[in-house]
Amino acid sequence: MFSNLAMAYVFIYVCLGLIAAGIILLFQMKIKHNAEQKEMERLKKKYHDYFVYVQTHLHGDITPELPPGKLTPAERRVIQAKFMEWIEQFKGDAREKLLRLCRDAGFVEADIRALSSLRKDRRIEAAYRLGGMRAEEAVPQLQHMMNRMKYGPMTIIIARAIAKSAVQSQQIREMLSKLLSYDKAIHHMAADILLETRLDSASLMRKLLDDPDPGLVKVSLVAMWGQAIPAVVPALGKLVGSEEKDVRAEAVKLYLSSNPALKDDTIEELMNDHAWEVRSAAAKALGRLHAAGSIPLLASALKDDNWYVRNHSAESLAMLGEQGFETLCQAALTGTGPARETALYRIERIMAKEGEHEQVEQMVAYNKRKLVYDRYFGVQPSKRIGTVAGVGGDYTA
Amino acid sequence: MVAIYYVMAVSALYFVILLFSFRNIRDIFRRANYSKYNTLSGSELVPSVSLLVPAYNEELTIAENVRCLMTLNYPTYEVIVINDGSSDDTLQVLIEEYGLTLLPNPELRGNIHTHKMRGIYYNPQYPQLYVIDKENGGKADSLNAGINLSRYPLISSIDADSLLEKDALIRMARMYMENPEETVAIGGDVRIANGCVIENGEVKDVSLPRRMWPMFQSIEYLKAFLGGRIGWSHLNGLIIVSGAFGMFRKDYVIAVGGYRGGYPGEDMNIIIKLHRYMLENKIKYRVSFCPEAVCWTQAPDSYNILSNQRKRWGRGNLKNMIENRNMLFNPKYKVMGLLTMPYNVIFEALNPYFRITGLLALLGYVMLDMTNWQVLVVFGLVNFLSGYLLSVGALILEEMAFRRYTKLSDLVKMLLFSALKFVGYHQLGVLWRVQGHIQYMQNNNSWGTMTRQSWKDKNEAA
Numbered sequence: 001m002f003s004n005l006a007m008a009y010v011f012i013y014v015c016l017g018l019i020a021a022g023i024i025l026l027f028q029m030k031i032k033h034n035a036e037q038k039e040m041e042r043l044k045k046k047y048h049d050y051f052v053y054v055q056t057h058l059h060g061d062i063t064p065e066l067p068p069g070k071l072t073p074a075e076r077r078v079i080q081a082k083f084m085e086w087i088e089q090f091k092g093d094a095r096e097k098l099l100r101l102c103r104d105a106g107f108v109e110a111d112i113r114a115l116s117s118l119r120k121d122r123r124i125e126a127a128y129r130l131g132g133m134r135a136e137e138a139v140p141q142l143q144h145m146m147n148r149m150k151y152g153p154m155t156i157i158i159a160r161a162i163a164k165s166a167v168q169s170q171q172i173r174e175m176l177s178k179l180l181s182y183d184k185a186i187h188h189m190a191a192d193i194l195l196e197t198r199l200d201s202a203s204l205m206r207k208l209l210d211d212p213d214p215g216l217v218k219v220s221l222v223a224m225w226g227q228a229i230p231a232v233v234p235a236l237g238k239l240v241g242s243e244e245k246d247v248r249a250e251a252v253k254l255y256l257s258s259n260p261a262l263k264d265d266t267i268e269e270l271m272n273d274h275a276w277e278v279r280s281a282a283a284k285a286l287g288r289l290h291a292a293g294s295i296p297l298l299a300s301a302l303k304d305d306n307w308y309v310r311n312h313s314a315e316s317l318a319m320l321g322e323q324g325f326e327t328l329c330q331a332a333l334t335g336t337g338p339a340r341e342t343a344l345y346r347i348e349r350i351m352a353k354e355g356e357h358e359q360v361e362q363m364v365a366y367n368k369r370k371l372v373y374d375r376y377f378g379v380q381p382s383k384r385i386g387t388v389a390g391v392g393g394d395y396t397a
Numbered sequence: 398m399v400a401i402y403y404v405m406a407v408s409a410l411y412f413v414i415l416l417f418s419f420r421n422i423r424d425i426f427r428r429a430n431y432s433k434y435n436t437l438s439g440s441e442l443v444p445s446v447s448l449l450v451p452a453y454n455e456e457l458t459i460a461e462n463v464r465c466l467m468t469l470n471y472p473t474y475e476v477i478v479i480n481d482g483s484s485d486d487t488l489q490v491l492i493e494e495y496g497l498t499l500l501p502n503p504e505l506r507g508n509i510h511t512h513k514m515r516g517i518y519y520n521p522q523y524p525q526l527y528v529i530d531k532e533n534g535g536k537a538d539s540l541n542a543g544i545n546l547s548r549y550p551l552i553s554s555i556d557a558d559s560l561l562e563k564d565a566l567i568r569m570a571r572m573y574m575e576n577p578e579e580t581v582a583i584g585g586d587v588r589i590a591n592g593c594v595i596e597n598g599e600v601k602d603v604s605l606p607r608r609m610w611p612m613f614q615s616i617e618y619l620k621a622f623l624g625g626r627i628g629w630s631h632l633n634g635l636i637i638v639s640g641a642f643g644m645f646r647k648d649y650v651i652a653v654g655g656y657r658g659g660y661p662g663e664d665m666n667i668i669i670k671l672h673r674y675m676l677e678n679k680i681k682y683r684v685s686f687c688p689e690a691v692c693w694t695q696a697p698d699s700y701n702i703l704s705n706q707r708k709r710w711g712r713g714n715l716k717n718m719i720e721n722r723n724m725l726f727n728p729k730y731k732v733m734g735l736l737t738m739p740y741n742v743i744f745e746a747l748n749p750y751f752r753i754t755g756l757l758a759l760l761g762y763v764m765l766d767m768t769n770w771q772v773l774v775v776f777g778l779v780n781f782l783s784g785y786l787l788s789v790g791a792l793i794l795e796e797m798a799f800r801r802y803t804k805l806s807d808l809v810k811m812l813l814f815s816a817l818k819f820v821g822y823h824q825l826g827v828l829w830r831v832q833g834h835i836q837y838m839q840n841n842n843s844w845g846t847m848t849r850q851s852w853k854d855k856n857e858a859a
Contacts, residue, residue, distance in 0.1 A: 008775045011405055015782035022789035023812065029796045030808050037803075088433070121423065128431040153428035156575060188442045189574040196436070225441045307506060341504070348502040 036074075043078040051082055054101070058086070058094040066105050080107045084132035095134075102133045115141050124154055131161025134198065139165050143174060151182040156189065163196040169204050172197055173216065176208075180215040187215070191223035202231040209235040214244045221250035233258045240270075249277030256285035264293060271297045276306040283309055287316025287324075295320060299327045302339040310338060314346035325350070325369045329376040347373065403751050404776070407744045408783035415790045417628030425627070426798040429689035432571060443570050444577070445473040446644065447547035451539035452478055452557040456485040458695070460494045462557055465598025467526065471566045475525045477543045478557070482512075482533030491528050496520045507545035509655040511538050517546065536640070537656035537663040544647065544655055552650065554664075556641040559694040560590060560598060568690040569644045576683065581671050582645045583685045584630075584638035586622050588801070589615040590693035600693050603801050605810055610703050611696040612814050613822045616788060619811075623688060623799075624791035630686035634737040636672075638684065640664035642692035649674065662713020669721050672733045688798070704829050711833020712841075718746050746834075749827040781819045788815035 050067050057064040071079065080102065087098050102108055107129070114126035115138065127145065130138040139162055146158045162175045172194065179190050197204065208220035209232055217239065224232070236258070239251035252270060256262075270282035271294070283301050286294045298320075301313035317324040331343035350366075351373060437443055448466055452459055459478070466476045480488045491497060497518035512534030519527055529542050540554055551573070555561065569583050591611035594602035606612045629635045638645075640663065650656075653670040656663045668684060675682040697703040718741060725742060727734040743751075756776070763773050792811055795801070802808070 005772065005775060008405075008779055012775070012778050012782055015779075015786050019782065019786050019789055022786070022793055026789070026792055026796060026808060026812075027805075029793075030805055033796070033800060034803065034805070121427070124427050124431060153424060153432070153572075153575060157427070157431045184576045185578040186575065188444070188577070192437060192440055192442045192574075195440075195442075222442065345502060345504050352501070 039074055040078060043075055047075070047078060047082075050079075054098075055086075058090065058097055063097060064101065066101060071105070076105070076107065076110075079105070080129065080133075083107075084129065087132060087134065099134055108133055108135045108138070111135070112138050112141065115145065124157060127158050127161045131157075131164040131196075135165050136167045139167075139171050143171070143178075146175065146178055151184065155179070155182075156193070159190075159193050160196055163193045164198070166197060166199070169199055169207055172199065172204065173208070173211070176216055176219055177213065180213075180219070187218050187222050190219045194219060194223050202229050205229060206232050206235055209239065214242075214247055217242075218244075218247050218250060221247065221254060224254055230258070233260070245275045245277075248273075249275050249281065252278045253281040256281055256289075262289065262291065267291060267294050268297065271301060276304075276309055279304065280306065280308040280312050283312035283316055285316075287319030290320065292320050292323065295324055295327055298324070299331060302331050302335065302342055303337075307338075310342040311346075314342045318346055318350055321365075322368050322372055326372050326376075329372055333376050403755060404779050404783065407748070408779075408787070410740060410744065411624075411783075411787050414628035415624050415787060417631045418624055418794055419790070421627050421631055422794050422798050425688055429568070429798070437567055437571060440472060442574075443472050443567065444551050444573065445549035446471065446475075446551045446553050446566060446570070447543070447549045447647070448474060448476045448553045448555055448566075449540050449543035449547065450476065450478045450555050450557050451481055451536045451543070452483065452487050453481045453533070453536075453539075454483045454485045454487060455557040456483070456487045456490050458558055459487050460490055461595075461598045462560060463491065463494070463526070463598075465560045466555065467523065468563070468598070469561060469566050470563045471570070473549070474566065475527065475548060477527045477529060477546055479529045479531065479539035479543050481531060481535070481539040488518075488528070488530050492518060495523050495526060495528075497526075497528055503546070505545045506548070507541075507651065509541040509545055509651065511542040511545065514542060535658050535663075537658040540663070541655040541658070544650065547647065550647055551644055552647045553642070553644040554640060555692070556694060559587070559641045559692045560595065560600060561585075561642065562600070562691045562693070565642070565690040565692060566644075569687050572685060572687045572690075573644065579681050579683050580646070580685060581649045581675060581682050582638050582643060582668060583687050583690075584626065584635065585642035585644075585690040585692050586686075586688040587618060587639045587641045587692050587694055589618060589696045591615075591696050591698060593693065595693075603803075605802060605807050606696070606698075608698050610700065611698050612810070613818055614696045614703075616811060616815050616818060619795055620788055620791040622686075623794040624787055626686040627688060627794070629737070630684065632732050632736070633683050634732040635684045635686060636668060636733075636737050636741055637665040638668050638686075639692075641694050642690070645671075660713060660716050661709040662717050665713065665717050666720075669717060669724075669733075672730070673721070673724065676730050676733065691801075704825070704832075707826065707829035708833035708836055711830040712837045714741070715746055715834050715837050718742050749831045749834075752827060753831075781816075784819055784823070785816055788818070 047067070054064040067075075067079070083098050083102055087095055087102075090098065111126040111129050111133070112135065114122045115130070117123050117126070123145065127138075127142055130142065142158055142162045142165070146155060146162065149155055149158070159175055159179055163172060166172050166175070176190055176194065179186060179193070194204075195201075205220045205224065208216050211217055211220075220232075221239075233255065236251050236255040237260075239247055240255050242248045242251060252273075267282065267286065271279055273279050273282070279301065283298060286298060295317065298313040298317050301309055302317075304310050304313070314328060317328045325347075328343045328347055331339050332347055335343060350369060450463070450466065455462075463476060463478060478491060480491070497520045500517045500519045503517040503519075512532040515530045515532065517527060517529050527546060529539075529546060531539065531542050534542075544552060551570075553566065553569075565585060569585060572583055573580050589606060589611050590600060591608065592604045592606035593600045594604070606615055626635060643664070645667070649671055650667065653667070653674045657666045657670075660666075671682075671684065674680075697706055718738070721738065724730045724734045724738050726739060730738070759773055759776050763769050789812070792808070792815070796808075802811070
């Protein structure tokens with residue numbers, strides 16, 4: 001019993017010691033943080049006039065200068081933070097002036113030195129700030145740092161710093177390859193990082209689309225946000241036939257968004273693709289392209305297993321004039337299952353817009369549809385089918 | 398002596414988890430501070446999210462909460478409020494506030510079975526807001542109804558009495574985008590809003606609660622979320638993502654059959670089901686915790702409401718453990734089977750019984766020989782000091798990475814209440830858990846009373 005109690009006493013003493021140390025640490029941290037906060041506020045006030053001076057000269061011929069005298073570390077932090085905030089906001093000459101100020105003040109140099117610090121905190125902070133100051137000279141060191149790191153949130157911070165600072169497309173390519181090498185399917189994150197670059201995006205995208213690495217191709221496709229840059233359309237045309245399902249789907253979406261002239265057999269091929277993403281993108285584009293010849297294809301796509309394909313087909317049919325709308329009405333009246341539900345839903349949405357049209361053309365188009373609707377469903381415009389339409393269990397969304 | 402060893406063993410385990418939290422806290426601080434969210438929140442590359450907000454008798458807070466959710470810094474999302482057969486004017490308040498009308502022929506994509514839907518309300522002027530009106534079926538049933546209507550690949554469950562920080566969702570999305578294939582769920586940090594100044598559905602000034610019960614809960618949440626969940630998520634052994642704020646991959650939630658209805662503890666249940674599904678199908682996955690994504694919630698501020706809530710938690714926890722007992726010590730379920738589940742059964746579900754029997758045995762021992770009274774004191778001290786040390790650890794984590802409470806007086810108050818928690822509140826927690834277990838045995842499945850105050854009244858009262 002005694003030895004047991006003795007052990008409990010040791011436990012108590014250890015706990016007491018740790019608690020005392022913890023409380024002291026807590027107070028010390030709190031007082032330090034509050035003091036730092038106060039000092040930062042004071043310095044922000046002190047440099048308020050200086051910031052106004054810099055801001056007024058960002059867009060003029062005069063190059064703003066640094067504040068006179070030697071700056072303390074806290075002052076440097078406040079000024080650097082403000083400059084970095086502005087660098088994100090401004091472009092062109094204003095940004096260049098700010099970048100020059102950061103260099104002249106020695107901020108870039110100091111942070112490059114901090115990249116070799118023994119403390120991880122300082123290294124990461126320096127990397128972040130160097131990215132903020134578009135420090136191209138720091139890129140090799142940042143790349144080295146990234147290559148030595150295990151994948152995690154810090155990798156993303158450094159990758160962003162590289163994307164912001166890089167002045168050669170090869171540096172961006174290497175950074176993206178490294179990011180994708182972790183095999184985490186982070187194409188969207190990589191695309192977001194890619195968009196931080198200062199390089200000409202059209203030529204960078206074109207280079208990446210021609211890259212033998214399908215991962216990089218996918219990143220550039222994703223980075224276009226569903227809107228193709230004209231310069232890359234030829235490269236996209238080639239990728240439409242890619243064997244990689246994801247690449248093909250993204251390429252088709254982008255290619256179709258550029259409003260190309262499509263041959264009938266290309267349309268048929270796309271609408272019969274085994275990837276639903278491709279079928280869906282094609283179905284969505286056909287209405288916008290006014291491809292009236294594709295009405296039969298869209299009508300049969302209303303029976304597709306995939307929710308998106310069905311709905312995009314219905315949407316496109318609704319955009320293809322009276323003939324398209326009539327096809328929808330036929331599907332709603334004579335079709336079965338999801339095809340009928342999808343058509344009905346689309347028709348309901350169109351008919352619900354009565355009285356919302358301001359343009360004469362829109363009113364005429366609506367009235368034509370109304371005539372077709374009445375022919376199929378009778379004159380009462382508010383014929384509703386059921387309360388809640390179940391479109392079936394499709395969870396591809 | 399077994400009781401003392403039990404307490405020491407629990408504490409040792411807690412300390413190990415706390416150490417993992419300390420190991421990760423600097424990285425959390427860095428990623429929160431050096432990731433700029435303004436570019437991400439305007440980017441089409443961020444995944445779209447459906448926010449599911451089950452509401453039952455929330456007429457006082459629902460308008461403000463929905464307003465808060467409609468103004469998040471996030472590119473593409475929808476808010477689906479599910480009125481779960483409220484007996485008050487929750488639905489009416491929403492209809493009036495947002496000019497909603499009944500959708501004539503709404504489409505549902507999912508087909509998880511739920512109680513009957515009476516209708517779906519919508520106003521094209523607020524294209525991202527949908528309100529489902531359904532018959533009462535409980536929180537899980539409401540979430541399932543929301544899933545059926547949702548359009549996007551990610552869903553986020555949010556309690557109707559909670560307010561999200563503007564960047565909360567984008568912070569979670571960033572974490573998801575770092576590893577989208579493996580991430581099945583992400584939990585947010587839940588903090589107590591009582592005492593904070595709230596304006597236009599936003600926490601403007603952070604302060605500690607002025608009342609005793611919410612203050613104790615404030616400390617409890619800090620300890621559980623920062624001290625516990627960061628560590629558990631590091632081991633991929635997180636057993637719960639708070640129902641108040643979590644994000645999930647919709648395809649996996651559907652694959653496991655959606656939320657389990659009919660019993661409390663659906664937030665723990667869905668996570669256990671996800672672990673089970675991923676491990677049984679040998680799919681690489683992670684359930685993460687994102688402490689920088691913060692949700693502020695109204696804590697119960699009276700004894701009755703709090704005790705009902707805790708009994709419900711106790712009941713839900715026991716039900717989940719019994720339902721999933723085959724995972725216990727089963728190596729097939731890796732960290733979940735070998736660590737999380739045994740820990741939860743031995744040190745959480747059975748905790749009250751070990752402590753009570755230990756205390757009774759010690760009392761008996763001391764009664765037999767009064768000269769051994771110091772054993773009782775030692776037992777009490779071990780209990781108190783180990784618990785207090787964990788609270789201090791959680792406060793250090795808070796100070797290292799988040800610093801939401803800036804005043805020195807807040808720190809003193811938190812340290813004081815961390816100690817006071819062991820005089821009464823802690824023991825009540827044990828009692829409520831036992832009462833929850835008794836309710837489970839008696840098949841008592843009531844939700845208990847839960848009254849709300851509007852955020853305005855709350856500010857004045859807290």
